[in-house]
Amino acid sequence: MTYVATVADLREPGGPFELRTRDLAEPGPDEVLVRLVATGVCHTDLVAADRPVVPGQILGHEGAGVVEAVGAEVGAVEPGDHVVLSYAWCGECANCARGRMAYCARFLELNYVGERFFGQSSFATFTLTSERNVIRVAKDLPFEFLAPLGCGVQTGAGAVLNVLKPRKGSSLAVFALGAVGLSAVMAAHIAGCDRIVAIDPNPERRALALELGATEAVEPADAPRGTMDHSVECVGSPDVVKAAVSALAGPGECVTLGFTGRRNPVELDQRALMNGRSIRGSIEGDGIPQRFIPELIKYHRQGRLPVERLVRTYAFADINEAIAAARQGAVVKPVLVF
Ligand SMILES: [Zn+2]
Numbered sequence: 001m002t003y004v005a006t007v008a009d010l011r012e013p014g015g016p017f018e019l020r021t022r023d024l025a026e027p028g029p030d031e032v033l034v035r036l037v038a039t040g041v042c043h044t045d046l047v048a049a050d051r052p053v054v055p056g057q058i059l060g061h062e063g064a065g066v067v068e069a070v071g072a073e074v075g076a077v078e079p080g081d082h083v084v085l086s087y088a089w090c091g092e093c094a095n096c097a098r099g100r101m102a103y104c105a106r107f108l109e110l111n112y113v114g115e116r117f118f119g120q121s122s123f124a125t126f127t128l129t130s131e132r133n134v135i136r137v138a139k140d141l142p143f144e145f146l147a148p149l150g151c152g153v154q155t156g157a158g159a160v161l162n163v164l165k166p167r168k169g170s171s172l173a174v175f176a177l178g179a180v181g182l183s184a185v186m187a188a189h190i191a192g193c194d195r196i197v198a199i200d201p202n203p204e205r206r207a208l209a210l211e212l213g214a215t216e217a218v219e220p221a222d223a224p225r226g227t228m229d230h231s232v233e234c235v236g237s238p239d240v241v242k243a244a245v246s247a248l249a250g251p252g253e254c255v256t257l258g259f260t261g262r263r264n265p266v267e268l269d270q271r272a273l274m275n276g277r278s279i280r281g282s283i284e285g286d287g288i289p290q291r292f293i294p295e296l297i298k299y300h301r302q303g304r305l306p307v308e309r310l311v312r313t314y315a316f317a318d319i320n321e322a323i324a325a326a327r328q329g330a331v332v333k334p335v336l337v338f
């Protein structure tokens with residue numbers, strides 16, 4: 001039996017998405033066929049949409065849906081299960097073996113340049129993915145909340161909870177309040193930080209950050225300097241990276257998450273690191289999806305991770321409107337629903 005998927009195809013860089021149909025084969029032995037119910041639009045989709053088109057590649061990497069069929073060797077899920085889709089990892093390299101899947105030796109090939117974007121290509125009504133890409137979840141959770149967990153929320157919350165692991169009572173600054181930054185704010189609140197400074201030029205975003213747990217919200221010109229234990233940077237531009245390092249007291253740590261998709265030299269005064277300050281990058285907030293997505297859902301059930309506050313839903317047919325809203329920053333997290 002073949003499945004006919006409707007996919008959002010991009011013919012030229014930056015060009016509009018066009019809906020068309022594509023036949024999908026039966027799942028292979030370790031594959032899962034998922035009927036998408038919701039898919040978030042993430043910043044990395046926008047970056048990827050502007051680079052030269054990878055032939056055959058469909059974008060979309062924050063899918064959530066229902067398992068339709070599974071291959072003979074799949075044991076983790078069965079048809080009818082509700083699943084969140086996350087990033088792809090090989091399961092065989094040294095980093096996968098020691099639980100560092102975000103640093104899989106084949107990460108680039110499996111997630112970015114291959115035919116299946118992040119192993120899932122979820123701007124589609126159906127998708128074939130690997131068993132490793134799916135996380136089974138309870139059936140009472142709304143899909144438009146589940147979808148962004150697979151990338152944006154995992155990245156921002158993971159940078160705090162998996163990488164920085166702030167002590168109760170410590171301080172944390174978040175630079176830029178998109179879905180990743182606001183997830184970092186919520187995670188800092190979950191971790192028990194006493195001082196959470198949210199930084200963004202957009203007053204509406206700052207107001208939302210205050211509702212989600214920030215204790216202060218300021219414009220970039222008023223960002224803290226030399227006082228914070230931790231900082232999270234979600235833009236990637238040299239100015240913002242430098243500001244996020246400057247915000248730290250020694251020996252504070254900065255995590256840089258902003259992905260520009262191109263060469264991005266940043267000039268740092270080495271003296272800024274001498275009192276123990278450090279800066280490191282992170283992919284997907286170092287999250288191991290099978291473990292971290294259920295943890296995020298637990299926080300949501302406790303009312304401490306209200307991701308729905310970031311979401312606005314769009315019909316799949318309105319994908320170009322959703323992409324435009326994401327580019328303009330008019331919506332924090334557009335989610336396509338099928
Ligand atoms: Zn690997």
Ligand SMILES: [Zn+2]
Nearest residue numbers: 042044151152
């Ligand atoms: Zn993403």
